[in-house]
Amino acid sequence: MGIIAWIVLGLVAGLIANALIPGRRQQGLILTCVIGIVGALLGGWLATKLFHIHTLHGFFNLDTWLTAIIGAAILLLAYHLVTSRGRTGTSRGRSRSRRYARR
Secondary structure (H helix, E strand, O other): OOHHHHHHHHHHHHHHHHHHOOOOOOOOHHHHHHHHHHHHHHHHHHHHHHHOOOOOOOOOOHHHHHHHHHHHHHHHHHHHHHHHHHHHHHHHHHHHHHHHHHO
């Protein structure tokens, strides 16, 4: 597959992975697509290295799509875990600044 096909596959895989993950975690369309592209590439690479599954049989192959969607979903979950930890720290900082502003 060419690079354009990987980009299109990653875009669609990122959107599908975002729809499959439960909760209201909206990070934006562009970031979802970037995570989808990177996740598709990472999923294809890991499937080849770990399970010796060659998923590059073609754009319309089911193995290629499943690997890309699973890779994008794993990367999207990892992104949500990292950013959710950062949000809890910033909410505390906001409450402190409000407390000091009232004085």
